[in-house]
Amino acid sequence: VFSFMQSYLFSRNKHLVDFTHKVAQKFVFEGKHEEAIPAALHSLRFSIDTCGPDSVELVPAYLILAEASTGLGRLTQAEEYLSQAQWIVLKTSDCSNGIQSKLHRNLGLLYAAKGNFEESLYHLATDIYFASCAFGTHDISTSGGYFHMANVFFRQNKMDIADSLYTEVSSTSKFI
Structure with a gap:
C-alpha cells in the first residue's frame, strides 16, 4: 500500500x-x-x-x-x-542540449534587454549551437536563435548582418 x-x-x-x-x-x-x-x-x-x-x-x-x-x-x-x-x-553532467539551448536563449534575451549586446550575442550563438545539436540546423527551434541574433544586430544598426540572419530565418521557415 x-x-x-x-x-x-x-x-x-x-x-x-x-x-x-x-x-x-x-x-x-x-x-x-x-x-x-x-x-x-x-x-x-x-x-x-x-x-x-x-x-x-x-x-x-x-x-x-x-x-x-x-x-x-x-x-x-x-x-x-x-x-x-x-x-x-x-x-548536471547529462543535461540535454534542448535545455541548454533554452537556457542560453533566455540569457541572450535578458542581456539584450539590459543593453549588453556582446553578452547577448554570445549566449544566442551558444543557443544556436545547442539547438542545432538537439533539433538539427533547419529546425524552427534553431531558427529562433538566428532571429533573436538578427534583432540584436538590428539594434546595433548592423543592418548587413541583421539582414543575412533574417534571410537565414526565412529560408529555414520553408522547411516547416
Whole structure:
C-alpha cells in the first residue's frame, strides 16, 4: 500500500508539474506575464516536491519565471531565476542540449534587454549551437536563435548582418 501511495503521489505531482508549466507557458506566449508567474511558481514547487531541489527538472520552471520577469521589466528577478537554472545545468553532467539551448536563449534575451549586446550575442550563438545539436540546423527551434541574433544586430544598426540572419530565418521557415 505504501509504495502504491508513493507511486500515486509521484504521478499526481508529475501531472501537476506538466499542467502548471503548460499554463504558465500559455500565459507567456499570450504576453500575460503577470498571470504566468503564479502558475510557474506552482510548477517550480511541484517540481521540487517531485524531483528534489537540485534536479534538472526545475530548469523549465525557472526559465518560464525568467521569461515572465523579463517581459515585466523585472530584469534583476529574471537574472536571479536564470542564475538558479544555470547553476543546476552546470551541476548536471547529462543535461540535454534542448535545455541548454533554452537556457542560453533566455540569457541572450535578458542581456539584450539590459543593453549588453556582446553578452547577448554570445549566449544566442551558444543557443544556436545547442539547438542545432538537439533539433538539427533547419529546425524552427534553431531558427529562433538566428532571429533573436538578427534583432540584436538590428539594434546595433548592423543592418548587413541583421539582414543575412533574417534571410537565414526565412529560408529555414520553408522547411516547416
